[in-house]
Amino acid sequence: MATIKEISQLADVSIATVSRVLNQDETIAVSPEVKKRIFRIAHQLKYVPPRMRHAQKQKGIVIGVADWHIIRKNRTNIRLSSLDLIVKSMSGKNDVRFERMDKNQPGQYDGIMAFGVFSEEEMEFLRMQSYAIVFINSDPKDYEYDSIVMDFNKGIHEMLDYLMDRKKYCSVGYIGGLYEEGQVKIGYRRLEGIQAAFKQRGFYEEENFYIGDISRESGYQQAKRAVESGRLPEAVLLGSEEVAEGALEAFQDAGLRVPKDVAVVIYKDIETLESQWPTYTKVRMFPDIVWQTAIKLLLEQIQEGRKDNMTIYLPTKLEVGDSA
Numbered sequence: 001m002a003t004i005k006e007i008s009q010l011a012d013v014s015i016a017t018v019s020r021v022l023n024q025d026e027t028i029a030v031s032p033e034v035k036k037r038i039f040r041i042a043h044q045l046k047y048v049p050p051r052m053r054h055a056q057k058q059k060g061i062v063i064g065v066a067d068w069h070i071i072r073k074n075r076t077n078i079r080l081s082s083l084d085l086i087v088k089s090m091s092g093k094n095d096v097r098f099e100r101m102d103k104n105q106p107g108q109y110d111g112i113m114a115f116g117v118f119s120e121e122e123m124e125f126l127r128m129q130s131y132a133i134v135f136i137n138s139d140p141k142d143y144e145y146d147s148i149v150m151d152f153n154k155g156i157h158e159m160l161d162y163l164m165d166r167k168k169y170c171s172v173g174y175i176g177g178l179y180e181e182g183q184v185k186i187g188y189r190r191l192e193g194i195q196a197a198f199k200q201r202g203f204y205e206e207e208n209f210y211i212g213d214i215s216r217e218s219g220y221q222q223a224k225r226a227v228e229s230g231r232l233p234e235a236v237l238l239g240s241e242e243v244a245e246g247a248l249e250a251f252q253d254a255g256l257r258v259p260k261d262v263a264v265v266i267y268k269d270i271e272t273l274e275s276q277w278p279t280y281t282k283v284r285m286f287p288d289i290v291w292q293t294a295i296k297l298l299l300e301q302i303q304e305g306r307k308d309n310m311t312i313y314l315p316t317k318l319e320v321g322d323s324a
Helices: 004-011 015-022 032-045 050-059 078-090 120-129 152-166 188-201 216-228 241-253 288-304
Strands: 061-066 096-100 111-115 133-136 146-151 172-181 184-186 209-213 235-238 263-268 281-284 311-315 317-319
Touching (some): 004 015, 078 096, 111 120, 133 288, 146 152, 152 172, 152 188, 152 263, 152 317, 172 188, 209 216, 216 241, 288 311
Parallel strands (some): 172 235, 263 281
16 A cells, blocks of 8 residues: 655655645645645555545545536536435445535545546546546546446437337437536537437438527527427437426427427436426436446445556436337
């Protein structure tokens, strides 16, 4: 196991400085660059301070969820309340608590689930919060950390196969949204992946893609535009639960019935809202197996001290219901 002495030698600072930085002593007067260097080296050596190891036994395990690249700050992550059931189904012996992280608020976590692509500045922030991190759908450039890579296209291709080959719909469209604030961009990779899948199958028609904001209001307006255009596709993929709320209301106001008049598939990622349509056909970006795998990887690092890093590939999933 790595020691503070090894870290101090590599970081070119005293043992006392390393100890105080790793224990997040806010009174120590060192530059941010030195702090980053110490944490980076500690991560590379897989060092965990004794204080944190003892704390895990006393208070249980706290896992932070860094989801700000896939969920807007003002939205609730409803999955956090259900993760304790997933943990108990894996092992009733684990006392694990999940907390949603704020990228502007430091904290102390035994492990972190990080969703999306992070800048180097954000990576430094995450390193300072925990020594065990699993990146999910982050397209990592190296194998410094555990990662879960989603097969983005699988669920979309399954949907197209189902709609076009099995159900024989002649046209498929998309109603979705994008969000951008500073470095945070939500929905762009999703849109690119969906467009690429449609093009690969030869089903892409630009006029059948309606893009606005990730909101109920935008979903309503984009669906209304599609209806009023006179060329509403026979089947429509709705980009999120929020967009679906508005789009389905617009279809209803136009007197359209699902699926008789328009078939609907809802794209579900981290699921920020309780579904009003649990029986609808859906493409699930992060099914339970993603959460189970992420928790398993973190517990192996935290409790068993696993040092070797792993990359696991998991598929998105089409769940056929009664809306398409």
